Amino acid sequence: MYQTKIATLAAGEVSYFEAGKGSPLLVLHTSGGPLWTPLLEKLAGERRVIMPVLPGFGGTAMLGGVASVVDLADLAADFIRTVVGAPQVDVFGASFGGRVALYLAARHPDLVTDLVLEAPAGVAVGAHPAAQDPQAARTGLFAYPEKAAHLSPTPDIADGNRAAFRAYGGPVLVDDELVALLPTIRTQVLTIMGTLDRVTLVEAGQHIAAAMPNGRVTYVYDAAHGVQVDQADAMFRVVRHFLDKGSAFIVASREYA
Incomplete structure (x- = not known):
């Protein structure tokens, strides 16, 4: 299980979760806040998993000067330099956290080794806005919602998470600034999508794989938007x-999907 700690960064105090030992893995959470999922517990058996609580989420306060997704990426860079203690780290970003992670890789390429994205937000190029059903975004997070029942925050925390998400711009189908940066990201990037995802459209993974020099996409069956919960x-x-193979990665066996 994780420990909760406090880091003092240039922008102010940031709490974070940490568990495990070994090579560090920075986790950037979804707009649903910092949830310690079965996937993170498994990864902590092999890695030092570190998840900063982005300001405003998880019952924390917003920080002055941190008002956009770009600001969050710069905050994550400061967190890596201040807390992680390694010159480079592997990064895992889920949904909204995937959007932050992409900005981090684009703006601070010296800090990111390999990048894993789970249904990243903001890059569904080619999708018509009407294709993203708001009701699906509210109710289609999980194919197996019972697996997420014990992870749900309290109503007050959930309200705070939604307010923070809105403060950082809310849901964005296509972030044009981010899309323009994708070809500059040269790190190894794997995007993972659930075959049942109705929140982040399939175009997101396909576009990332095509737009980045070292981008790949793979799909996990019988999973919706929250792949790490549905199919941990x-x-x-x-x-x-x-993360073990990097540039040599290939899904060549059903063992991996």
């Missing part, structure tokens, strides 16, 4: 394999 074991096998 399959997600773990794919993530571990990619």
Whole structure:
């Protein structure tokens, strides 16, 4: 299980979760806040998993000067330099956290080794805005919502998470600034999508794979937007394999998907 700690950064105090030992893995959480999922527990068996609580989420306060997704990426860079203690780290970003992670890789390429994205937000190029059903975004997070029941925050925390998400711009189908940066990201990037995802459209993974020099996309079956909750074991096998193999990664066996 994780420990909760406090880091003092240039922008102010940031709390974070940490568990495990070994090579560090920075986790950037979804707009649903910092949830310690079965996937993170599995990864902590092999890695030092570190998840900063982005300001405003998880019952924390917003920080002055941190008002956009770009600001969050710069905050994550400061966190890596101040807390992680390694010159470079592997990064895992889920949904909204995937958007932050992409800005981090683009703006601070010296800090990111390999990058794993789970259904990243903001890059669904080619998708018509009407294709993203708001009701699906509210109710289609999980194919197996019972697996997420014990992870749900209290109503007050959930309200705070939604307010923070809105403060950082809310849901964005296509972030044009980010899309323009994708070809500059040269790190190894794996995007993982659930085959049942109705929140982040399939175009997101396909566009990333095509736009970045070292981008790949793979799919986990029988999973919706929250792949790490719906299919934690399959997600773990794919993530571990990619982080172990890097540029040599290939999904060549059903063992990994």
